[in-house]
Amino acid sequence: MATLIMRRGSHYFSAPPVRYPIGQGSVLLWGMLFLWGAGGAGLWFWLLQGAGDSVARLSVALGVWLCAAGAVVHFWRQRLDGVLQWDGVRWHLEAGPPGDPVHPLKGALWVRLDLQSHLWVCLDEPGGRRTWLWLERQGAPERWGDLRRAVYSRPKPEATPADEPAAARRPPA
Template sequence: MNLAATRWRAPAVLYPVGRSAVLAAGCGSIAFGGLLAVGYWVAQGAWRHPWWVVGAVFATWSVVVALALRFWRALPTGDLHWGGAHWELKSAGRSVDGAYLCVHADLQRFMLVRLESADQPPCWLWLERRAHPERWNDLRRAVYSRAETAGINMPLDPSPPAG
């Protein structure tokens, strides 16, 4: 680890996580758009295809909507904590300790991340700036920082010792 990384270490962060109305509205809009597209396809001549093709399209749309709803309902509600070495999630239904974070989508005001621990299955989190705007930049610094490693005792002052 270089001196700059040691000097500008990300602060400890406690950030609220939960189900997002924005994510629900986005998924709902996409599902409704898919239904409109399938409906338009049916209106434009899907009747020319065998009945099972039309049924398969509607069944596929239904399964995708059900999976999106299941994903949204499974999002944990609680607090995400970065202490400098690893991530922790304290939630009513689930607690994850000693985990690391993997960013899957960074949209500046929203982040889709996966919390992974050695002893538990991965946990998906949707993070929003509006959940706690004052801590958003600290959270982003922590997400992109490296974990502290034991045994590194580098001085914070780059000047050589006097003497």
């Protein structure tokens, strides 16, 4: 059995700096389309079972399904393209297509779902805004290990308490 021994004074393990591309998420797109299609199949089955004899119920169900389709399209068109960067102290998100002016976002990154080759993360900015990102290994396989180490590492000791998200800070006693 291996034991991890931490030397006195080295309470922080930090990951190397990493830049990781974000944007295209084929697994996310196919998953959203699958859920939307499954909803359509459920609606069709419901209609075949006799629920379609009420025009009001049919209209509401079809309206909800079309709203779900609109939400999928809206979400897909509003996703961010850019580069996620860890400098050892804080996270930066350079969002925007290549060639456009960069609007960097800074904040703390929290993992919300870890599927080993896919990560769903939330970037909490100091102003309270949240940016949700879907990261896939296929974006840059050679840097995936560094990214995974970075999302689970603690900031270097020179990070200030202002760099922590509000939920992690304790109120003064």
